[in-house]
Amino acid sequence: MSAVRSSADNALAESFIATCKWETLQGRRARDTEREAHLNLFRRLHRYNTVRRHSRLGHRSPIAYERTPRTTTTALAEAA
Template identity: 70%
Template sequence: RAAGLAGVRLRRRHRTTVADPAAAKAPDLIGRDFTAREPNTKYVGDITHLPLDGGKFLYLATVIDLASRRLAGWAIADHMRTDLVTDALSAAEQTRGGLAGAVLHTDHGAQYTSRAFADACRKAGVRQSMSAIGSSADNALAESFNATFKRETLQGRKHWSSEHEARLDAFRWLHRYNTRRRHSHLGQRSPIAYEAALDTTSTTLAQAA
């Protein structure tokens, strides 16, 4: 006090990962290797919160392809029940026409360790993979995606003014992310452009054979 110093209270971080100690855990099949040789083989999934005016939140669940960085599936809701992540998984399954044999890597959140999500993965033919408890680096690509999404949609604001505005901004950005946003990892192409180039190359090779 004599020196005129005062502590700064950091803004409380909204938790979206709440582990269930009694839930079954899956092994880590990724090992921080966020790459894949071809699409529809390895994915990461996560949940992030969308702050609204008045202290309310929406929640965004994503399923991202590690080969093309494509957002294959996503869901937004005003809750963090297991339905949120199973809906995102179902959306990815519809996008791909099937996920059989693919690996889906997530954190140890109760939604991902739930029996309902395990059943959904089993039904889709997906192998579950999980990071270590409390280690954000083990799911770094998903964490980076979430940070970029919020930085580019909120643009310095602390929250959205309404649920409608948040949903609209999210839809616009997520669509642009897949179709127009360029990635250095993909040779300055968007995820869908990258996959289209792979399809063209594959078709050309097949015809030549």
């Protein structure tokens, strides 16, 4: 994060909103009602956060990634 009131302060939110608008409004000619717009946005966010496969998670959905058991080691690596 950058300092408050710098040009990069809102960059992540601005990028997210621009992508969200582009993906939800792409190819639409008529405007939705407010309720339809809310439902459309909810469906998109739900799919993005739970169903869509992410490359950072090994091309698995967040739900599948969270359900995968992971083993952790408690041993420390030897110092060189």
